[in-house]
Amino acid sequence: MGELVRRGADAATLVMTTLDGVPVGHARLMFKVGAHLVADMRSNFKYSDHDQVAGVEREEFDDACQRLRKAGYRLREQESAWDQFSSMRSKYASGLNETTKYLGVPPAPWIGDRSYLPHRERGPSGRRVPTPR
Structure with a gap:
């Protein structure tokens, strides 16, 4: 779900x-729905909202613009x-970064926090051992 929201919100933006x-x-509708979902997740999981960063480097944005231009867009x-x-x-x-970390979703392109998410330990049965919170 996080990946879908991220890609949709980024494309809309x-x-x-x-x-x-x-x-x-x-695009405006997708942005509003995605931003609202992230705000709801932030509220539900009690994330702080002090870290308001774009999470995309200018060079990545410029690369995306170049690809769009090459594809024929003005x-x-x-x-x-x-x-x-x-x-x-x-x-x-x-907020989306915090949600993906909480859910254990690996970072993907166009996401600001690309920190490594270690694989969870597995018990003797092969099932994941719950991570303490």
Whole structure:
């Protein structure tokens, strides 16, 4: 679920901030639903919201823009697109990172916290031994 939300929210954020001359209604809806889900997860799991970072390096954003341009999309001015993209992504990135860590989902591209999640220990039966919280 976290991966689906992350990819959908990132794609929506790119559409709204970076592409020029495309409809943004569906992207706006996906962004709002995804950000709301992350806020609900943050509230449910009691995450703090002090760490509001975009979690994507400028170079990664520039690479994505280059791929979009190569695919034939018209792009907005890249500096202002980056400012808008990083501002919007910071609204959901840290909460989504916390959720994926809690659920044990491995980090994926375009996620800010790429810290290693060690495999959980397995008991004699081959089942996971619960991680203390």
